[in-house]
Amino acid sequence: xxxxxxxxxxxxxxxxxxxxxxxxxxxxxxxxxxxxxxxxxxxxxxxxxxxxxxxxxxxxxxxxxxxxxxxxxxxxxxxxxxxxxxxxxxxxxxxxxxxxxxxxxxxxxxxxxxxxxxxxxxxxxxxxxxxxxxxxxxxxxxxxxxxxxxxxxxxxxxxxxxxxxxxxxxxxxxxxxxxxxxxxxxxxxxxxxxxxxxxxxxxxxxxxxxxxxxxxxxxxxxxxxxxxxxxxxxxxxxxxxxxxxxxxxxxxxxxxxxxxxxxxxxxxxxxxxxxxxxxxxxxxxxxxxxxxxxxxxxxxxxxxxxxxxxxxxxxxxxxxxxxxxxxxxxxxxxxxxxxxxxxxxxxxxxxxxxxxxxxxxxxxxxxxxxxxxxxxxxxxxxxxxxxxxxxxxxxxxxxxxxxxxxxxxxxxxxxxxxxxxxxxxxxxxxxxxxxxxxxxxxxxxxxxxxxxxxxxxxxxxxxxxxxxxxxxxxxxxxx
Amino acid sequence: xxxxxxxxxxxxxxxxxxxxxxxxxxxxxxxxxxxxxxxxxxxxxxxxxxxxxxxxxxxxxxxxxxxxxxxxxxxxxxxxxxxxxxxxxxxxxxxxxxxxxxxxxxxxxxxxxxxxxxxxxxxxxxxxxxxxxxxxxxxxxxxxxxxxxxxxxxxxxxxxxxxxxxxxxxxxxxxxxxxxxxxxxxxxxxxxxxxxxxxxxxxxxxxxxxxxxxxxxx
Numbered sequence: 140x141x142x143x144x145x146x147x148x149x150x151x152x153x154x155x156x157x158x159x160x161x162x163x164x165x166x167x168x169x170x171x172x173x174x175x176x177x178x179x180x181x182x183x184x185x186x187x188x189x190x191x192x193x194x195x196x197x198x199x200x201x202x203x204x205x206x207x208x209x210x211x212x213x214x215x216x217x218x219x220x221x222x223x224x225x226x227x228x229x230x231x232x233x234x235x236x237x238x239x240x241x242x243x244x245x246x247x248x249x250x251x252x253x254x255x256x257x258x259x260x261x262x263x264x265x266x267x268x269x270x271x272x273x274x275x276x277x278x279x280x281x282x283x284x285x286x287x288x289x290x291x292x293x294x295x296x297x298x299x300x301x302x303x304x305x306x307x308x309x310x311x312x313x314x315x316x317x318x319x320x321x322x323x324x325x326x327x328x329x330x331x332x333x334x335x336x337x338x339x340x341x342x343x344x345x346x347x348x349x350x351x352x353x354x355x356x357x358x359x360x361x362x363x364x365x366x367x368x369x370x371x372x373x374x375x376x377x378x379x380x381x382x383x384x385x386x387x388x389x390x391x392x393x394x395x396x397x398x399x400x401x402x403x404x405x406x407x408x409x410x411x412x413x414x415x416x417x418x419x420x421x422x423x424x425x426x427x428x429x430x431x432x433x434x435x436x437x438x439x440x441x442x443x444x445x446x447x448x449x450x451x452x453x454x455x456x457x458x459x460x461x462x463x464x465x466x467x468x469x470x471x472x473x474x475x476x477x478x479x480x481x482x483x484x485x486x487x488x489x490x491x492x493x494x495x496x497x498x499x500x501x502x503x504x505x506x507x508x509x510x511x512x513x514x515x516x517x518x519x520x521x522x523x524x525x526x527x528x529x530x531x532x533x534x535x536x537x538x539x540x541x542x543x544x545x546x547x548x549x550x551x552x553x554x555x556x557x558x559x560x561x562x563x564x565x566x567x568x569x570x571x572x573x574x575x576x577x578x579x580x581x582x583x584x585x586x587x588x589x590x591x592x593x594x595x596x597x598x599x600x601x602x603x604x605x606x607x608x609x610x611x612x613x614x615x616x617x618x
Numbered sequence: 619x620x621x622x623x624x625x626x627x628x629x630x631x632x633x634x635x636x637x638x639x640x641x642x643x644x645x646x647x648x649x650x651x652x653x654x655x656x657x658x659x660x661x662x663x664x665x666x667x668x669x670x671x672x673x674x675x676x677x678x679x680x681x682x683x684x685x686x687x688x689x690x691x692x693x694x695x696x697x698x699x700x701x702x703x704x705x706x707x708x709x710x711x712x713x714x715x716x717x718x719x720x721x722x723x724x725x726x727x728x729x730x731x732x733x734x735x736x737x738x739x740x741x742x743x744x745x746x747x748x749x750x751x752x753x754x755x756x757x758x759x760x761x762x763x764x765x766x767x768x769x770x771x772x773x774x775x776x777x778x779x780x781x782x783x784x785x786x787x788x789x790x791x792x793x794x795x796x797x798x799x800x801x802x803x804x805x806x807x808x809x810x811x812x813x814x815x816x817x818x819x820x821x822x823x824x825x826x827x828x829x830x831x832x833x834x835x836x
Contacts, residue, residue: 397699401673404698405629408720412635415723419785419827420642421835433631 143334147326154322155315162311170304177276177297178265184228185263185278185293191215192282192291199284208284209240216241227296229275235288244294246270255279255290273298336364340371352379391557398559402444402573406437440573447575450506451558454582461500461587466529466538467492469504474527477512485521488512492529495536497607499587507583510576511540511603517572518544518601534609539602546597555593556581580605621666621739622646623730626656626682627696628674632719636669639723642783645730653677657685665691666739667730670713672697672704683711692733696721724781724790731780744779746834749818751779758818765817770795774810778824778834785825785833807831 140148192215199208216230220243231248232240242248247270254264258281265278279292336358346354355375358368413430420426470492481488508527515525519542526541547555551562561567561574577591580603584591588608595601623645627633630651637647648663650656653676660668668686670693672679679695686693694715695708705716714733717726734740744751749765751758751772758765758775767775773795777786786794788804795810796802811832815821825833 400700401698404719405632408698409629409631409635411720412632412639412723416635416638418830419723419833420783421825421833426638429634433635437631 141334142337143330146330146333147323150326150330151319151323154326155319158315158318162315166304166307166311170300170307173300173303174297177295177300178278181228181276181278181293181295182263182265184223184295185280185291188215188219188230188291188293189263189280189282191219192284192289196282196284203285205287208287212284212289213241216243229294229296231290231292231294233290233292240289246273246275252277252279258290260288267297274301336360336368340364340368343371343375347375347378352382395558398574399448402559403441406440406444409437410434410441444573444575447573447579450579451575451582454503454579454586461498463496464499464501466495466497466499466504466536468494469499469501470508470527470529473505473508477509477516480513481516481525484516484519486516486519487522487524488516488527489524490527492527493531495529495531495607497536497587503583503586507580507605508538508540510580511605514576515540515542515544515601515603518542518546520544536607538605538607541600541602543600546599546601547593547595548597552593552595556591620644620646621734621741622648622663624656624659624663624665624668625649626651626653626668626674626679627671628652629671632671632696635723636726639727639784640730643727643781651675653679653682656682660686660689660691666737667691667734668693669717669726669730670695672699672708680707680711683708683713687712692737692739694726694729694733724784724786727781727784744776746779746782747823747836749820751776760818767814767817771810771814771817774807775814775818778814778832782834783836785827785830787831789831791831 192212195211195215199211202208212232216232220228220230229242229244231242231244234240249268249270252266254266254277258264258279260281260283263278263280265276268275268277274297276295276297277292278294279290281288282291283289339358340356343354343356352375355372356368358365410433413433417427417430470490474488474490478488512525512527519525523543526539528537528539528541530537547562551560554560555562556577558578559574560577561572567574581591584605590606590608592604592606593601594604623640625633625636625640625647627636627649628651633649633651637649640647648659648665650659651674653674656668656670656674657677659665668691670679670682670686672695674682677685679697683693692714693712694717695713696717696719697704697708698719700718708716714736715729717729731740740753742753744753748761749758750760750762753776756772758767758772774791777791777794788807791807792800792802792804796806811824815824820834823835825835827833
């Protein structure tokens with residue numbers, strides 16, 4: 140059973156029960172009130188007859204004749220009946236022996252009248268009896284006239300009261316049917332309306348379950364379901380972010396693997412190809428030298444690739460020991476090595492470093508400096524200068540490697556940190572590169588809490604900036 | 619007439635080694651190093667076959683395929699990727715075969731030959747100096763007069779001619795002539811080579827290569 144149907148059926152059940160119970164109570168109560176009124180008026184009528192008889196008793200005592208008594212009583216009774224004619228009231232007077240003195244009933248008087256057995260003088264007993272289709276109220280009392288008791292029974296037909304009740308019920312059934320129908324109609328829309336937002340939530344959840352992670356619930360209500368929908372949307376957003384993250388990650392890994400196999404297989408293809416050529420064909424000195432040179436240089440390329448990969452793997456493990464060292468001193472330490480590299484291309488190296496003590500792993504920082512300088516030298520032409528600067532900019536220690544070389548085209552700038560990405564494949568390969576240098580730098584920087592920024596204009600040079608974040612923000616200095 | 623093969627490969631060394639191997643067996647070659655020059659070359663010249671590296675700069679191999687198809691030139695993909703997806707994709711685009719790097723020269727030659735045969739471009743008559751072999755007639759002649767060869771000797775001669783100037787090992791000969799399910803001894807190859815040398819007077823040209831096998835040399 141659906142939730143809206145539950146609400147619907149349950150509320151209708153409750154409504155019907157309460158409505159019927161309340162109405163029955165109201166009808167019964169009003170019926171009882173009316174009956175009570177009838178009874179009271181019957182009793183008072185009875186008493187008024189009683190009173191009028193009592194008033195005559197002294198006169199009757201004087202005459203002391205049964206016939207006279209009876210005629211007087213009959214007269215009183217007739218007077219009374221005349222007075223109340225059309226009101227469905229009846230009177231019955233009997234003497235001690237049960238002989239009827241007066242009776243104007245238009246129905247069969249019942250036989251055993253239990254209420255008379257315990258009847259005492261000055262008491263009025265009343266009882267309701269169903270006679271035929273009618274309901275008659277019997278009120279009885281004893282009246283003593285000259286030591287003789289007469290039973291006065293005053294009767295009122297209360298059938299209208301009961302009929303009234305039946306009519307009330309008939310009316311009630313009509314009203315109840317109409318009310319129920321109306322209520323069902325209203326509740327149908329109300330319960331559907333209440334659960335429509337749940338339906339909508341449900342449908343969205345299904346869409347998301349089938350992979351539509353960007354689906355959201357559009358609900359504006361501020362009730363609990365609105366809040367739920369809101370939280371649901373927040374959850375969906377988080378899940379979507381996570382999934383795009385994972386997908387991107389996965390894609391990156393796949394690209395890494397593809398690039399890696401390419402970078403690995405290209406030199407291998409050359410090496411195997413040349414070696415096989417040399418061993419299966421007739422010796423030719425020129426071809427032999429060519430081939431052996433290719434085998435050597437491609438072998439070197441594989442070596443450099445494997446070293447770079449080792450660097451990357453080592454960086455990913457991230458268990459470097461950091462110590463407070465002066466970055467300027469580290470630059471000074473590797474400057475001779477860089478100068479040798481630069482000299483081969485006829486490039487000059489200049490350094491200009493402020494002292495800056497930072498927590499660092501000197502080996503990693505050397506790898507970083509070496510890679511950045513290597514890139515700068517490779518990008519430079521003869522007689523150009525590569526500058527390594529380090530200085531404090533407010534609380535940040537900034538390391539810059541600046542060249543005046545070929546620069547990096549805009550379209551490559553956001554991709555160059557990706558492993559194996561090469562802006563110029565041919566140039567990179569000719570210098571034994573594998574496109575891993577900047578990835579390695581990125582890893583080193585992130586281990587040191589530094590950010591790398593690149594500003595470059597084609598043919599004007601490139602500036603690589605390593606920005607070491609302030610110490611206290613990294614929690615290095617604690618009080 | 620020798621067949622023209624276009625080599626589209628961005629790595630100069632690989633391109634050159636392919637070219638050297640193809641030239642040995644008398645294919646003419648043109649080398650291009652990127653997609654755009656490949657397109658230009660296809661427009662200018664008529665090639666019998668294209669060797670295409672999937673990952674060339676500018677226009678990648680898969681896109682190049684679209685441009686090659688109208689010319690009806692058979693294509694063999696060269697790639698470092700060994701994934702089923704790439705293979706299926708390559709073959710779907712109309713490549714005739716697929717070579718995963720690194721590959722052996724004789725395997726490449728064999729595939730080129732197979733693809734050319736499928737296109738009916740294979741030379742049906744091969745010549746080596748005074749020897750002629752007619753593949754359709756399964757007949758070898760020297761100075762115009764037929765030479766009696768056993769079926770295996772004939773097939774061995776064809777393999778030698780197809781891989782001219784390239785040394786093949788005895789195992790490779792066994793594989794190519796006797797089939798990969800043949801478990802004979804390599805001495806069988808020696809015997810057949812000996813009789814070929816004798817029947818066709820090729821003592822000077824079928825060279826025994828130390829630690830390797832045999833090579834037919836000009």
